[in-house]
Amino acid sequence: MSNTLAGAPRGASPLLHLEKITLAYDGAPILHNCSLTLEEGELVCLLGPSGCGKTTLLKVAGSFLLPRSGEVLLQGRPVTAPDPQRIMVFQDQDQLFPWKRVEDNVILGITRGRPTPAEREAARAILTEVGLGEALRRYPHQLSGGMRQRAALARAFAGRPRLFLMDEPFASVDAPQRRELQGLLQRLLRDHRGTALFVTHDVEEALLLGSRVLVMNRRGELLPEDPRRDRDRLNQALQEG
């Protein structure tokens, strides 16, 4: 699978740009004029009150939902359909197929067909990278919640996407495992040159992980970015939102 967009001038345009995205569900307005830019290699966190539209914005960024107005640009090119360059990672631990072994779940991130020896090797390599090298043959129910989330990360990275759209991926694991997963994600993004838009409810997580932190208010607007990232300002922005 190619890891570059054919014909796109590398480095000339940001990896992702959302331009004035507006979206309504059944006539009810959700997103209003949302614009954001992600440069290659960034891990940008998105905070906002429950129900404000964060997941909806991720789905638009992956072209799983089309906006009523506005544009999604991937390396400067308008996109209107999902592609393997952009992948979503969710919070629930049931992202894995329970009847497939861990290794076979990860292979599904690479191919839907019969895997070649090289593809099987690639799946094993990424599982080793996430610390599951000894758990290849297990089924998801034989893993802890944190291990399942590691396997889900392995599957997401196995397909070599460039943009990870992450919807509170660590919300349902306990605090010590969450810290490990946060460190693992940073390492994987660095080593695989990935870029991520990471939704979280947790201000501490956003400050720890994000090179930038964006805030969406209750009206589905992205607030102007405040470069003075600190806990108090973010909490205040969330409350006012």
Ligand SMILES: Nc1ncnc2c1ncn2[C@@H]1O[C@H](COP(=O)(O)OP(=O)(O)OP(=O)(O)O)[C@@H](O)[C@H]1O
């Ligand atoms: N398919 C849909 N059809 C109609 N309304 C929807 C649909 N999906 C989401 N909504 C509504 O749109 C609003 C935004 O939902 P969304 O899931 O994007 O919010 P969120 O900020 O991610 O919420 P949370 O933080 O609770 O996960 C909510 O009011 C939700 O009920």
